[in-house]
Amino acid sequence: MSPTATPDASASTTVVIYSGGMDSYTVLHRALKEGLTVHALSFDYGQRHARELITAQNVCQQLKVPHQVIDIRAIHGLIDNSALTNDTMAMPEGDYAADNLRTTVVPNRNMILLSLAIAKAVNIGAQRVDYGAHGGDHILYPDCRPEFVQAMNHVSGIANFKPVTIHAPYLQSTKAEILRDGLAMGLDYRDTWTCYEGRELACGKCGSCRERLAAFAANQAIDPLAYANDDSQGIS
Template identity: 60%
Template sequence: MSEKVIVIYSGGMDSFTVLNHVIREGKKPIALSFNYGQRHKKELDYAKRACEMLSVPHKVVDISAINSLVGGSALTDDIAVPEGHYEEPSMQQTVVPNRNMILISLAVGYAVSQQANAVYYGAHSGDHAIYPDCRPEFVQKMKDVCAIANYEKVDVVTPYLQDSKTAILADGLKMGLDYSYTWTCYNGRAKACGRCGACEERLEAFKDNNAIDPLKYE
């Protein structure tokens, strides 16, 4: 019998690769997406399309009310999305306070209710500089607390924690994945902007892999 797991699924490149990685490991994933008021919620439409294509159960939860508590990010408030590389200090404006702790906690609760024994999410090394909740020490602490927070132990798994976006894409291309099913841009417009940190890192990963990004850019 396949092992049931929850995949926190944003609809972006990293979570798309994680989801397919889980499937190829023979596990039975449930994709869990959150509407937390992000301006790039277009990614949720891409998440839906990908899950339909993969025949993966997909649950979308609206938690946008939390913005009254954890505002102040360019991803959720009326603040201009900074342009430039992820590692530039300006990218700190895209940090949503406590986002991953909140999402992982909810996903673990869902895992217990679904009798799933793990929660996967797509943290990677390119996020370490700006996002504290994607760093190895955060992941380890979450693993520790989620092992004792319920009667049932739930593991927190980050298969690409030490890998770059370039390496994640390389693994996905090796799996033959179609990245037209993903959305990365922080701006939720008709086409990707090509200038925000998320777009820059995505384009850099495709260039490093000598591959062509299937998304259209402004």
């Protein structure tokens, strides 16, 4: 760069898909610690656990991070064959595993959300989109697997005049490893919502709660969230 040249602002800007959950919360802070200008993007697609959006809004207000909640509930009828989007379906309980959580798959969710986030990045001149896919999701969710991210990265690189990189920093990490990283950053996970139920207290029984609690147990830490199930923190 010549002495008179100015830095490329787009290279220091990222759009973070921010659900309000543990993983995206850690990704958001990781991007901020990189010194990037962060634009947070959340989506209301008719999820039963829409409480996560309130959590996301509160965090972004505290951090003074630009934040948009995009209302895409119009597509609800296209993706309602999931326990996360159809409240007439029973929410599966028990450990996070393919055999009991298959009903929580939302059709094509990450492709939809990534496409919109890439559009946002192009619109503001950002060169990157961050999202929180992680290794623990590989067993169940096809749109969190490395081959999906690689394919979307390829498409993102050719779909617009300027390529946008999809950055999934925890793609090969477990939930426990993500939490370990966040705790090392001093993050307060009280400011997250993980439960698939959108009630006042986390249920402690759904697969998402169980995975979260197991991550805290693996890090010999106590989850700061309150749970409706008093025995939740005793998970092994």
